[in-house]
Amino acid sequence: MPKHLLADLDRLDFDEVVDRCRRVSEPFRVTDGKGFRLRDVDPDDTLGLRDDDKERSEAALAVGVRTLARLQDVLYAQDRWALLLVVQAMDAAGKDGVVKHVMSGVNPQGCQVHSFKVPSSEELDHDWMWRCVQRLPNRGNIGIFNRSWYEETLVVRVHPEILASQKLPKSLVTDAIWDERFQDIRAFERYLARNGTVVRKFMLHVSKKEQRRRFLDRIADPDRRWKFALGDVKERGHWDAYMEAYEDAVRSTATEHAPWYVVPADHKWFTRLVVAAATIVTLADLDLAYPEVDAVKKRDLETARRLLAKKA
Ligand code: AMP
Ligand code: MG
8 A cells, every 4th residue: 555545644635535535445345255265364564654654553443433433424324234353263363452442533422342252051951143133233233243153163163072072962063064054154144134224344463473472562561461361372272273263264254245354464454444444335225314304303493493492
């Protein structure tokens, strides 16, 4: 990305901001999984921007956050579409930071974040989509899933003992189970699209080397130590299996109506920029508009105005 992509952002009109957002996010969008290879995405990629552009990129993110706030206001008022952002990644890839920074300007009233953890015994007593369905965003809202149904094809696939603990009838657990899960995810995401819930999926693609560096930073930082779990280091031991599972998930579930963005994640500022840009483009491509005021409502408003004027 030439430098000018982040230049003069404050002077751009809305359409120009959206155009820049397209240029920042489209290189990472996957709408057809056939032929997708994770190794074609470099976690270190910043589209040519360098770390010393950081100040500029922070200013760009601020413009993005403002633009997102404007779009969310219309989304909420119109109350037709819902937007679901699914965020998946290895530990320390920056999921929490994306949620915190990209969503920093949106009205909390129209935004719901949910982090999916190890399933509870109640959740394990249901099909695996059950807990996710309950957390889907209302119309007019943005929902963020910090982890999601994709865990069912990632951590569960990497650890067969988790699958064994899922209380599925034996005859239903065959070698075809991952393909079946992908089929069900595809069908479910298509169903959501057909109901006005727009799904966008983000894989924050961090390198193993950068993850190690971030873990060491976390351990050394008294304010962030709490985030660290010994289990996270053990999961590193399964890195290749996770990468294969991610690649298969993207290959099997990237569609036009529910695309993946595989976002380089070795530079946090760049990751945030791409996620914000993709979210803005998604909302800008919807037919968002404030509700029309009909003749009856117009008359009501005029009556109200007259009453208020009289009282004064
Ligand atoms: P964190 O997001 O770091 O707080 O950790 C949440 C943990 O829950 C991660 O280790 C996930 O792998 C795990 N987790 C999330 N969903 C599932 C699932 N469906 N089955 C098993 N473990 C899960
Ligand atoms: Mg963790």
